[in-house]
Amino acid sequence: MEIIPLQIKEKPYVITFIGKETPEVTLFRFNPQDNAKIKFDPGMFVMVEYANASTKEKISRAFSIASSPTQPYLEFFISMIHGRFTSHLDTAKEGDIYYITGPYGQFRFVPSEEKKVLFLAGGTGLAPFMSMLRQIRDLGSGNDIVLIYSVKYPTEIIRKEELDELEKALNLKTVVTVTRPQEGDGWSGEKGHISADTIRKYAPDFNERTVYVCGPLGFVKAMKDAAEILGIDTSKLKADVWG
Numbered sequence: 001m002e003i004i005p006l007q008i009k010e011k012p013y014v015i016t017f018i019g020k021e022t023p024e025v026t027l028f029r030f031n032p033q034d035n036a037k038i039k040f041d042p043g044m045f046v047m048v049e050y051a052n053a054s055t056k057e058k059i060s061r062a063f064s065i066a067s068s069p070t071q072p073y074l075e076f077f078i079s080m081i082h083g084r085f086t087s088h089l090d091t092a093k094e095g096d097i098y099y100i101t102g103p104y105g106q107f108r109f110v111p112s113e114e115k116k117v118l119f120l121a122g123g124t125g126l127a128p129f130m131s132m133l134r135q136i137r138d139l140g141s142g143n144d145i146v147l148i149y150s151v152k153y154p155t156e157i158i159r160k161e162e163l164d165e166l167e168k169a170l171n172l173k174t175v176v177t178v179t180r181p182q183e184g185d186g187w188s189g190e191k192g193h194i195s196a197d198t199i200r201k202y203a204p205d206f207n208e209r210t211v212y213v214c215g216p217l218g219f220v221k222a223m224k225d226a227a228e229i230l231g232i233d234t235s236k237l238k239a240d241v242w243g
Contacts, residue, residue: 206232
């Protein structure tokens with residue numbers, strides 16, 4: 001694997017776009033103030049810091065990068081949980097400056113090295129996979145991808161239209177499963193939590209794939225348990241926990 005020289009130095013970034021993605025998730029786009037983008041592999045994360053001008057208090061949080069390394073900005077899918085950091089973001093506006101440090105992390109994807117992959121995403125754990133898919137598209141690397149994406153409700157599917165477009169453009173099979181379907185919600189797709197059976201059904205050649213997992217702690221643990229049931233070699237399993 002290529003070693004990415006980390007550019008850890010803190011830099012100011014300007015919010016250039018804020019968009020409501022789902023009822024709980026907001027998409028934020030940050031451009032470097034000096035227009036010099038950082039180098040990273042999809043899957044890596046950065047620390048985003050808010051500095052209160054009056055109290056001088058600094059609050060930071062880690063976020064996986066959702067944008068492709070080929071893009072001039074950094075994009076994040078952020079659950080607005082009204083914590084100390086997200087409460088500040090909830091009132092943020094385009095033009096505000098935040099400070100970003102990074103990239104960090106060993107959860108990394110290099111398209112030229114992993115030709116067949118299985119992505120297992122839970123909630124905003126989709127973010128690093130969007131970075132990976134976008135880079136695959138931009139490079140035209142032709143990877144064979146199965147993405148199984150778990151959300152609570154159909155309204156929580158992040159970047160639904162873009163996922164549909166990527167499925168048409170890439171060698172990609174996307175499966176969305178809803179864990180809390182409601183009567184009258186119009187959902188006719190897969191239902192329930194991702195299990196070993198789900199993986200067998202949609203990625204029967206799982207032993208030929210490198211498996212990437214990202215989501216909340218409970219989700220990642222469940223995916224590791226499923227991988228153990230399937231006998232997936234631990235060296236072929238890469239996981240990242242958020243939330």
